[in-house]
Amino acid sequence: MxxxxxxxxxxxxxxxxxxxxxxxxxxxxxxxxxxxxxxxxxxxxxxxxxxxxxxxxxxxxxxxxxxxxxxxEFMGKVNEQENRSKIAVSAESREEADKVFNGLSAGGDVEGPIGESPWGTYAGMFRDKYGIEWIVEFDPNI
Structure with missing residues (x-):
């Protein structure tokens, strides 16, 4: 694939x-x-x-x-507050992760602030101002 x-x-x-x-x-x-x-x-x-x-x-x-x-309109509305699948972004550095997280989460709702995760990565999670859910992560071991 x-x-x-x-x-x-x-x-x-x-x-x-x-x-x-x-x-x-x-x-x-x-x-x-x-x-x-x-x-x-x-x-x-x-x-x-x-x-x-x-x-x-x-x-x-x-x-x-x-x-x-x-x-x-003939197909109806999308429920923008439903629990959709999240879009995961794998950053190449902590700086890139911060840039993407801070940029996309502006005006949205942060569900998990970006920082050290229990699984050893630098990650954060939010719903952007359009209702789309994102996870931004940097894994220093990859």
Whole structure:
């Protein structure tokens, strides 16, 4: 297996969230596709959904891409406070772990402050301001 890339659903704010993530990770989007680009007679898109994101990709690290989309109104809402799977970021240094943790947790809720973990790593856990759950970790033994 080459990579596993997390894919997140949003309620119309995928572009806003990914612009925030881009400010932390410092990469450029690989692709942005809006629902209006897919509209056809066979697949009509409601005007309210036309500018929503069907696909957005943000490279993270050497081989990974964080992916997202907005859920069209006809499919209902995503519960942003549900217990979703966490996105784990393995940093290359304590400094990088601090930068990512502090950047992404800004405006969110820290569940576990970054620091020494019982399993010998430097780690922290939080839910960002968009409701996405993250774990940031640096393992000095890897």
């Amino acid at each position: 080459r990579t596993i890339n997390p894919w997140i659903n949003f309620n119309g704010n995928a572009e806003e969230a990914f612009t925030f993530y881009k400010s932390v990770f410092g990469e450029e989007f690989t692709k942005i596709v809006r629902f209006k680009e897919l509209s056809s007679e066979e697949f009509p898109i409601a005007e309210d959904d036309a500018n929503k994101i069907m696909y957005i990709g943000l490279p993270i690290g050497k081989n990974n891409v964080l992916i997202a989309n907005d859920v069209p």
